[in-house]
Amino acid sequence: MQSLPHGTSATDPDTKPLIAEFRAATKRYGDILAADALSFGIGKGEFLSFLGPSGCGKTTALRMLAGFETPTSGEVYLDGERVTDVPAYKRPVNMVFQHYALFPHLTVADNIGYGLRQRRPRPDRAEVARKVDRALEMVRLTGFGPRRIWEMSGGQQQRVALARAIVNEPKVLLLDEPLAALDRKLRREMQIELQTLQRQLGITFVLVTHDQEEALSMSDRICIMQSGRIVQSGSPTALYDQPVSRYVADFVGKSNFIDGTLMTRSGNAGQVQTATGHRFAGRLAGPLGPGANASLSIRPEQIGLAHAARDGAEPVTVINRIFLGEHTEYLVRHAALGDLLVLVARQAEAAEGGFAPGDAGHVTWAPEAGLILGLD
Amino acid sequence: MQRRLTTWLLLAPAGVWFAVMLVLPLCFVLVFSFGMRAPAGGYVPAFTFEQYANLPARGTAFLNTLTLAPLGTLLSLVIAYPLAYFLAMRADPKWRTTLLILVIVPFWTSILIRSYAWIFILGGQGLPAIIEWLGFGPVRLINTPFAVLTGIVYGYLPLMVLPVYVSLERLDKRLLEASADLGAPPLRSFLQVTLPLSLPGVATGCMLVFILLMGEFLIPAMLGGGKVFFIGNALVDLFLQSRNWAFGAAVAVTLVVIMLVTVSLYMWLMRRMGGQRDDMALM
Numbered sequence: 001m002q003s004l005p006h007g008t009s010a011t012d013p014d015t016k017p018l019i020a021e022f023r024a025a026t027k028r029y030g031d032i033l034a035a036d037a038l039s040f041g042i043g044k045g046e047f048l049s050f051l052g053p054s055g056c057g058k059t060t061a062l063r064m065l066a067g068f069e070t071p072t073s074g075e076v077y078l079d080g081e082r083v084t085d086v087p088a089y090k091r092p093v094n095m096v097f098q099h100y101a102l103f104p105h106l107t108v109a110d111n112i113g114y115g116l117r118q119r120r121p122r123p124d125r126a127e128v129a130r131k132v133d134r135a136l137e138m139v140r141l142t143g144f145g146p147r148r149i150w151e152m153s154g155g156q157q158q159r160v161a162l163a164r165a166i167v168n169e170p171k172v173l174l175l176d177e178p179l180a181a182l183d184r185k186l187r188r189e190m191q192i193e194l195q196t197l198q199r200q201l202g203i204t205f206v207l208v209t210h211d212q213e214e215a216l217s218m219s220d221r222i223c224i225m226q227s228g229r230i231v232q233s234g235s236p237t238a239l240y241d242q243p244v245s246r247y248v249a250d251f252v253g254k255s256n257f258i259d260g261t262l263m264t265r266s267g268n269a270g271q272v273q274t275a276t277g278h279r280f281a282g283r284l285a286g287p288l289g290p291g292a293n294a295s296l297s298i299r300p301e302q303i304g305l306a307h308a309a310r311d312g313a314e315p316v317t318v319i320n321r322i323f324l325g326e327h328t329e330y331l332v333r334h335a336a337l338g339d340l341l342v343l344v345a346r347q348a349e350a351a352e353g354g355f356a357p358g359d360a361g362h363v364t365w366a367p368e369a370g371l372i373l374g375l376d
Numbered sequence: 377m378q379r380r381l382t383t384w385l386l387l388a389p390a391g392v393w394f395a396v397m398l399v400l401p402l403c404f405v406l407v408f409s410f411g412m413r414a415p416a417g418g419y420v421p422a423f424t425f426e427q428y429a430n431l432p433a434r435g436t437a438f439l440n441t442l443t444l445a446p447l448g449t450l451l452s453l454v455i456a457y458p459l460a461y462f463l464a465m466r467a468d469p470k471w472r473t474t475l476l477i478l479v480i481v482p483f484w485t486s487i488l489i490r491s492y493a494w495i496f497i498l499g500g501q502g503l504p505a506i507i508e509w510l511g512f513g514p515v516r517l518i519n520t521p522f523a524v525l526t527g528i529v530y531g532y533l534p535l536m537v538l539p540v541y542v543s544l545e546r547l548d549k550r551l552l553e554a555s556a557d558l559g560a561p562p563l564r565s566f567l568q569v570t571l572p573l574s575l576p577g578v579a580t581g582c583m584l585v586f587i588l589l590m591g592e593f594l595i596p597a598m599l600g601g602g603k604v605f606f607i608g609n610a611l612v613d614l615f616l617q618s619r620n621w622a623f624g625a626a627v628a629v630t631l632v633v634i635m636l637v638t639v640s641l642y643m644w645l646m647r648r649m650g651g652q653r654d655d656m657a658l659m
């Protein structure tokens with residue numbers, strides 16, 4: 001799945017059986033359209049992420065799946081059944097809440113066993129205890145069962161929240177920015193743990209996040225959201241290599257954008273002219289026609305930086321240099337195009353010789369590295 | 377050093393107040409309770425347990441207080457909880473403040489005047505007249521335990537509503553979503569999450585109302601018409617009418633002891649109910 005015109009279905013191409021599906025699900029809060037005719041399917045066992053800036057409707061989509069919000073119009077299906085009006089407590093899904101929402105009056109073990117104890121017929125104590133212990137083990141909190149919630153650190157609380165959800169073996173596990181409150185190092189650890197857990201359990205995960213790194217590193221598939229709509233859905237690689245708009249390219253990975261007007265187009269190739277008269281060639285994927293406002297997107301690692309001028313190279317001044325180990329990130333300034341980000345691999349830098357701030361240089365990129373995108 | 381001095385200086389007014397107005401009088405009362413009544417009324421120093429042995433003479437007052445105070449507290453709770461729940465969980469936030477103020481409005485009028493109103497409502501020309509007119513035979517409401525209970529619940533309801541309201545209002549509503557998400561229907565969510573987490577407010581409300589009821593004398597005097605006596609009424613009588621200071625002191629000491637036991641029980645319960653310190657702040 002690469003690109004999607006607005007509002008059409010975003011179902012996984014390799015026709016996995018669907019565990020959940022939205023059909024034109026719309027949610028309005030007064031004048032605000034929080035979800036705009038969302039239509040997509042979630043494959044069984046998939047790790048799907050909703051990625052977008054704050055306020056774009058990610059949580060609303062998740063809450064419609066959990067049963068906390070009823071769509072204003074449209075339908076929600078879970079495992080083949082229409083659940084649009086089914087209350088949350090009857091849905092076989094569980095949620096890891098953004099601020100965990102752990103019960104402060106219960107111990108860790110009682111929090112985790114809460115869902116099991118709601119089942120009817122009620123499972124016996126021994127079975128609950130056994131499952132709780134296994135869940136504790138899975139999130140590496142063996143022995144913490146008798147503790148009180150406020151005796152646990154943020155990272156531990158996050159694991160308890162996770163255990164409390166997965167112990168119920170939900171058909172879909174919903175995670176609303178689950179790692180947002182953790183510090184960077186813990187977040188990395190939990191990302192890996194979440195991924196491992198998902199593979200072990202085979203449960204479908206739906207994650208909501210505004211952190212692209214989180215979405216890119218964990219998901220099988222990402223839905224990029226913008227004002228209540230899914231603007232593109234696909235694998236992290238597909239989104240990175242073939243974004244359908246400047247919005248998506250900006251949200252997935254870093255990129256340089258050169259704004260201008262699309263001058264010519266023939267097939268999948270076109271030319272963009274900037275306000276300063278510079279012309280650049282690039283690939284074209286969308287339905288853009290000549291005369292349209294467009295932006296040329298070039299990923300930092302696709303730009304080469306050299307001392308000597310070459311044919312078609314643009315002169316720049318080095319502004320800043322950040323050493324990142326395997327790579328060095330340069331910020332360079334072009335008189336007309338503004339600042340560009342350039343990522344130089346260690347070997348390439350060694351071959352060319354380094355640059356210091358203030359040095360003059362020349363940047364080049366292959367014509368096919370430039371991607372011409374619509375501005376929306 | 378500087379800071380400690382400041383602390384002491386700031387605490388001094390309260391400290392002096394408590395020493396002079398509370399601890400000292402309590403000591404007097406304690407000493408008096410082991411004394412004797414002077415023939416013409418007042419106090420004669422002595423050391424005897426006679427006054428305490430004589431407590432059963434006021435058994436009715438103790439019995440009335442120790443039944444009507446808990447009953448009044450319980451009734452207030454039963455009426456206040458749903459009200460507080462509605463205010464905190466269901467009422468439109470736009471109206472919440474207005475509704476809360478309406479709960480407090482009765483406090484703006486003296487309890488004396490409000491009790492007079494009840495005398496008329498429960499008196500012969502009030503409710504009983506209507507009940508009789510409806511054909512349910514003659515009933516007497518005023519000067520009965522029922523009248524006292526009505527006055528008590530009416531007077532102290534706001535004191536119960538407010539702490540319960542605060543604890544429900546502070547309850548993280550996402551916990552209820554979490555409970556539903558984990559499969560609990562609304563009633564079970566209430567019993568397993570809302571109710572336990574509002575218990576500190578319930579305990580505080582009960583404590584406030586109960587303590588004040590234990591010392592109540594105005595409402596029983598007005599609506600009980602001298603027939604439904606509280607310990608408070610006995611004290612007024614002993615100190616001001618029959619001037620039996622020693623016996624009055626013994627009754628007062630017993631009352632204080634009962635209250636101390638109740639408060640200790642409350643503190644112990646609060647500590648057991650989670651140990652989150654900030655809940656104690658409600659007291």
Ligand SMILES: Nc1ncnc2c1ncn2[C@@H]1O[C@H](COP(=O)(O)OP(=O)(O)O)[C@@H](O)[C@H]1O
Binds near residue numbers: 034052054058
């Ligand atoms: N209960 C609500 N009442 C009114 N507006 C809401 C409510 N919930 C969400 N919204 C609005 O809907 C939009 C989408 O919100 P949300 O789904 O929470 O976004 P995200 O999770 O992507 O940050 C926002 O503009 C938000 O203000």
Ligand SMILES: [Mg+2]
Binds near residue numbers: 055058059
């Ligand atoms: Mg959100």
